[in-house]
Amino acid sequence: MPRPAPQRARRAGTAAAPNWRALSMPRTVPRIVMKFGGTSVADLDRIRAVAEKVHKQVAAGCEVAVVVSAMSGVTNRLVGYCQSLSPLHDAKEYDAVVATGEQVTSGLLAIALQTLGLEARSWLGWQIPLRTDGAHGKARIDSIDGEALITRMRAGQVPVIAGFQGVDPDGRITTLGRGGSDTSAVALAAALQADRCDIYTDVDGIYTTDPRIVARARKLDKITYEEMLELASVGAKVLQTRSVELAMKERVRVQVLSSFSDGPAPSEDNLPGSLVVDEDEIVEKELVAGIAYSRDEAKLSVRRIPDRPGIAAAIFGPLTAANVNVDMIVQSTGADGLTNMTFTTGKTDLARAIQALEAARDVIQYGEMATDDDVVKISVVGVGMRSHAGVANTMFRTLSDRNINIQVISTSEIKVSVLIAAEYTELAVRALHTAYGLDAA
Amino acid sequence: MPRPAPQRARRAGTAAAPNWRALSMPRTVPRIVMKFGGTSVADLDRIRAVAEKVHKQVAAGCEVAVVVSAMSGVTNRLVGYCQSLSPLHDAKEYDAVVATGEQVTSGLLAIALQTLGLEARSWLGWQIPLRTDGAHGKARIDSIDGEALITRMRAGQVPVIAGFQGVDPDGRITTLGRGGSDTSAVALAAALQADRCDIYTDVDGIYTTDPRIVARARKLDKITYEEMLELASVGAKVLQTRSVELAMKERVRVQVLSSFSDGPAPSEDNLPGSLVVDEDEIVEKELVAGIAYSRDEAKLSVRRIPDRPGIAAAIFGPLTAANVNVDMIVQSTGADGLTNMTFTTGKTDLARAIQALEAARDVIQYGEMATDDDVVKISVVGVGMRSHAGVANTMFRTLSDRNINIQVISTSEIKVSVLIAAEYTELAVRALHTAYGLDAA
Numbered sequence: 001m002p003r004p005a006p007q008r009a010r011r012a013g014t015a016a017a018p019n020w021r022a023l024s025m026p027r028t029v030p031r032i033v034m035k036f037g038g039t040s041v042a043d044l045d046r047i048r049a050v051a052e053k054v055h056k057q058v059a060a061g062c063e064v065a066v067v068v069s070a071m072s073g074v075t076n077r078l079v080g081y082c083q084s085l086s087p088l089h090d091a092k093e094y095d096a097v098v099a100t101g102e103q104v105t106s107g108l109l110a111i112a113l114q115t116l117g118l119e120a121r122s123w124l125g126w127q128i129p130l131r132t133d134g135a136h137g138k139a140r141i142d143s144i145d146g147e148a149l150i151t152r153m154r155a156g157q158v159p160v161i162a163g164f165q166g167v168d169p170d171g172r173i174t175t176l177g178r179g180g181s182d183t184s185a186v187a188l189a190a191a192l193q194a195d196r197c198d199i200y201t202d203v204d205g206i207y208t209t210d211p212r213i214v215a216r217a218r219k220l221d222k223i224t225y226e227e228m229l230e231l232a233s234v235g236a237k238v239l240q241t242r243s244v245e246l247a248m249k250e251r252v253r254v255q256v257l258s259s260f261s262d263g264p265a266p267s268e269d270n271l272p273g274s275l276v277v278d279e280d281e282i283v284e285k286e287l288v289a290g291i292a293y294s295r296d297e298a299k300l301s302v303r304r305i306p307d308r309p310g311i312a313a314a315i316f317g318p319l320t321a322a323n324v325n326v327d328m329i330v331q332s333t334g335a336d337g338l339t340n341m342t343f344t345t346g347k348t349d350l351a352r353a354i355q356a357l358e359a360a361r362d363v364i365q366y367g368e369m370a371t372d373d374d375v376v377k378i379s380v381v382g383v384g385m386r387s388h389a390g391v392a393n394t395m396f397r398t399l400s401d402r403n404i405n406i407q408v409i410s411t412s413e414i415k416v417s418v419l420i421a422a423e424y425t426e427l428a429v430r431a432l433h434t435a436y437g438l439d440a441a
Numbered sequence: 442m443p444r445p446a447p448q449r450a451r452r453a454g455t456a457a458a459p460n461w462r463a464l465s466m467p468r469t470v471p472r473i474v475m476k477f478g479g480t481s482v483a484d485l486d487r488i489r490a491v492a493e494k495v496h497k498q499v500a501a502g503c504e505v506a507v508v509v510s511a512m513s514g515v516t517n518r519l520v521g522y523c524q525s526l527s528p529l530h531d532a533k534e535y536d537a538v539v540a541t542g543e544q545v546t547s548g549l550l551a552i553a554l555q556t557l558g559l560e561a562r563s564w565l566g567w568q569i570p571l572r573t574d575g576a577h578g579k580a581r582i583d584s585i586d587g588e589a590l591i592t593r594m595r596a597g598q599v600p601v602i603a604g605f606q607g608v609d610p611d612g613r614i615t616t617l618g619r620g621g622s623d624t625s626a627v628a629l630a631a632a633l634q635a636d637r638c639d640i641y642t643d644v645d646g647i648y649t650t651d652p653r654i655v656a657r658a659r660k661l662d663k664i665t666y667e668e669m670l671e672l673a674s675v676g677a678k679v680l681q682t683r684s685v686e687l688a689m690k691e692r693v694r695v696q697v698l699s700s701f702s703d704g705p706a707p708s709e710d711n712l713p714g715s716l717v718v719d720e721d722e723i724v725e726k727e728l729v730a731g732i733a734y735s736r737d738e739a740k741l742s743v744r745r746i747p748d749r750p751g752i753a754a755a756i757f758g759p760l761t762a763a764n765v766n767v768d769m770i771v772q773s774t775g776a777d778g779l780t781n782m783t784f785t786t787g788k789t790d791l792a793r794a795i796q797a798l799e800a801a802r803d804v805i806q807y808g809e810m811a812t813d814d815d816v817v818k819i820s821v822v823g824v825g826m827r828s829h830a831g832v833a834n835t836m837f838r839t840l841s842d843r844n845i846n847i848q849v850i851s852t853s854e855i856k857v858s859v860l861i862a863a864e865y866t867e868l869a870v871r872a873l874h875t876a877y878g879l880d881a882a
Contacts, residue, residue: 044526090552090562093549093551096544107535172568
C-alpha cells in the first residue's frame with residue numbers, strides 16, 4: 001500500500017508550525033521516537049524490559065530517541081505532597097517538584113541501556129532545550145532545538161528524554177500537564193524529523209470500541225488523526241488529545257502499541273499496533289472507525305423560559321464565566337411559547353454550572369432547572385461518513401429497535417453523538433458495533 | 442567578646458579562592474544561610490517546621506538563603522535503583538537521578554514558605570549556576586554566581602537552594618558526594634558573603650565527646666576549624682570534612698544547631714548551637730576541645746623483615762597502588778636485626794591491604810603478617826596544646842593508670858591519637874574526658 005513520503009508530509013505540516021530547529025541532511029536509516037508511559041517503566045524490571053525493546057529497535061538498524069514518563073505512582077505522590085502543603089500552591093514550584101519523576105526514569109533507563117552495550121544518555125527539558133511558554137503546570141511547547149540530539153543519534157547514541165517537561169523563558173522548569181509525555185514525544189518526533197513516533201502503553205492499539213464491553217472489538221491497523229481526536233475526546237483514553245492535535249498539525253505518524261508484548265522490533269512492513277496517520281495514507285476507509293462512550297457527562301435542563309432573543313447568551317454567558325465547558329445543546333419551544341434549553345457538561349463541572357445558573361436566575365427568568373448525571377454519551381466516529389449518508393439514521397434505528405430513548409443528539413462532520421440513560425451503555429455500544437459491521441470475524 | 446568583622450575576614454579568605462562572583466555593596470542587615478539536612482526535612486510536617494524556623498529568621502530582620510538536602514531515605518532509594526540496574530553505573534546518570542531528591546525538597550519548602558506569606562523560590566544547581574568540575578558523583582565546586590540570589594534577597598525573597606548539586610562544563614548535573622549539602626551551604630555562604638552559615642541537624646551542637654558514652658559531655662560554644670577537622674575525621678560525624686575545610690579556607694562562620702528544638706531565631710547575641718570559627722575569634726582557648734574515637738580502624742603488622750633501605754617504600758607502594766589509605770605507622774627493629782612495620786587502615790580497606798601485601802611478599806620478604814580489627818583509635822584534640830606541653834603525657838598516664846595498653850601512637854600539631862583494644866573504648870574516653878577537665882559541672 002503506497003504511503004506519502006514522510007519527509008514531504010512533514011514539510012507541509014510544519015509550514016505554520018513552531019520553530020522546530022533541526023538539521024535537514026538526507027538520511028537513509030529510519031528514525032524512530034519510542035515513548036514509554038508510567039506503567040511501562042513502573043519498576044526496575046520493567047525498565048530493563050524497555051531497554052531490551054530499545055536495543056531491538058537499534059539492532060534493527062534504526063536511529064532511536066526515547067521519551068519516558070515517571071514510574072507509575074511517582075507523579076501522584078509528588079502532586080500529593082504539593083497539594084498537602086498548599087491546595088493553591090505555586091505552579092512554578094509544583095513543576096520543579098513534579099518534573100523529577102521523569103528525570104529519574106530517564107537516568108535509570110540510560111543506565112539500563114548502557115548495560116546492554118548501547119551508548120545512551122539522559123536529556124532533561126532544559127538541556128535540549130525544549131522551550132515552552134510560562135504557563136506552569138500546563139505549558140505549551142514553543143520550540144525544540146533538535147540539533148544536538150540529531151548529531152548524537154547520527155553518531156549512534158540513544159538520547160533518553162525526560163517527557164512532560166520543558167523550560168520557560170526565565171529558565172524555570174515547566175510541565176506540559178497530565179499525560180504531557182505523549183505531547184513531548186510527538187513534538188520531538190517532529191523536531192527530529194522522525195519517520196514514526198511509537199507510543200508504548202498498556203494496550204496493544206486502538207480498538208473499534210472498548211473491548212471490556214464488546215468482546216469482538218477489533219484492533220484498527222490504521223486510524224486517521226481526525227477519528228483519533230474524536231475517539232480520544234469522547235472517552236477512549238489512549239492518547240492525550242493535545243498530542244494527537246500536534247501529530248495532525250505536524251504530520252507525525254504515531255503508532256500506539258503494547259509495551260508488555262514481545263516480538264521483533266516494529267518496521268514499516270510489520271507494525272503490531274495501530275497507526276494514527278493522515279487520511280491520505282488509508283486507502284480503504286471504513287465507514288465507521290469506532291464506537292466511543294463517555295460516562296463523564298451530566299445533563300442540565302433550564303425550563304419554561306419566556307422566549308425572546310438573547311436567551312442562549314443569557315444562559316451560556318454565566319457558564320463560560322464560571323469556566324464550565326458545555327458540550328451538546330438542544331433548544332426546544334413548547335406550544336405555550338415557553339422555551340426549554342438542555343445541554344451537557346462534565347460531571348465535575350455540574351456543581352459549578354448549577355451555582356452559576358441559580359445566580360443568574362433573575363436574568364434568565366427560567367421556571368425550573370433539572371439535572372441528571374445518570375447519562376452516557378455514545379458516539380459513532382468515522383471519516384467515511386463524510387461521503388456516505390445514512391450513518392446517523394442507522395444509529396437512531398438501531399437504538400430505537402432496542403427501545404433506547406435518545407435524549408440529546410449532536411453531530412459533526414465525522415461523528416454522531418447521542419445522550420442516553422447510563423443503564424443502556426453496554427447494550428447500545430454492542431448493538432451499534434454490530435450494526436456498523438465492526439465485529440471481528 | 443570581640444570578634445573580627447566578618448567582611449574583613451572573608452576578604453582575606455577569598456584571596457586564593459575560586460571565583461565567587463557577588464555584589465559587594467555595603468549592607469546593614471545580617472545575612473544568614475540556613476541549611477537543613479535529611480532528617481530535618483524528613484516529611485511534610487518537618488518541612489512545615491523548617492518553614493517556621495526560616496520565617497522566624499526573616500522576621501528577626503535577616504536576609505536568608507536556605508539550602509536543603511533530600512528527604513531522609515530518598516537518596517538511598519535512588520542510589521539503590523542505580524546500583525540495582527548496574528553496579529558500575531554511569532556517574533553522569535547517577536547524578537541526574539540522585540539530584541532529584543534535593544530538587545523535590547527545594548520546591549516543597551518554597552511552597553511551605555509561601556503559605557507563611559514569604560516570597561520564596563527554589564533554585565537548582567544549574568539555575569544559579571553553581572559550577573563544578575566534571576568529576577561526577579564527587580564533583581568539586583569551581584564557582585558560584587551569587588548575583589541573582591543576592592539581588593533577590595535584597596528585594597526580600599528567600600532563595601531555597603537544592604543542596605548537593607551543581608552543573609558541569611558540559612551542562613550536565615553533578616553531585617558533590619554524600620553529605621555534600623553541607624559543602625553547598627558553606628560555599629553559598631561564601632559566595633553570598635553571609636555573616637553565618639547555620640547547619641541545622643539532629644544534634645544541638647559539637648560536644649567534647651560522644652554523649653552516648655560520657656553523660657557529662659559538654660556542648661562547645663565555639664570550636665576552631667582545625668579542631669573541628671580533627672574531630673570530624675576521627676569520628677564525630679556532624680559536619681562533612683570537605684565543608685569544614687572550605688569554611689576554614691573561606692572564613693565562613695558555621696554554626697551547628699538542632700532543627701528539632703524550638704526557640705527564637707539565633708542572633709550573634711544568642712547562638713544556641715556550636716560555632717565553628719577562626720582561632721582569633723576564641724579568646725579563652727581550652728587546652729583540649731574534645732575526645733574523639735573511631736571504631737573504623739584495623740591494624741596490620743608486617744613482621745620479621747630483613748632491615749634495609751627502602752622497606753617503607755616496598756610496603757606502602759603496593760598499598761597506595763591498591764588505593765588503601767594508611768593512617769598511623771610505627772616501625773620497630775628488634776635485637777635480631779629484623780624490622781617490624783605496624784600500621785592502621787580503615788576496616789573496609791583491610792581485605793584489599795592484605796591482598797596487596799601478599800602479592801608483594803617476595804619483594805618485601807617479610808616473615809609473617811598479622812591483622813587485628815578489634816581496635817579503636819582514641820584522639821585528644823585541641824589547639825591549646827600548641828602552646829602547652831604535657832598533653833600527650835597526661836593521655837599516656839591516664840591510660841596506664843587503667844592498665845590500658847597503647848598499641849600505636851601518632852601525633853599532630855593539635856592532636857594525639859592512640860590505638861587500643863576496642864573493649865576499652867568507653868573506659869578510655871571517660872577517663873580522658875575527666876582527666877582533661879571536660880566534664881560538665
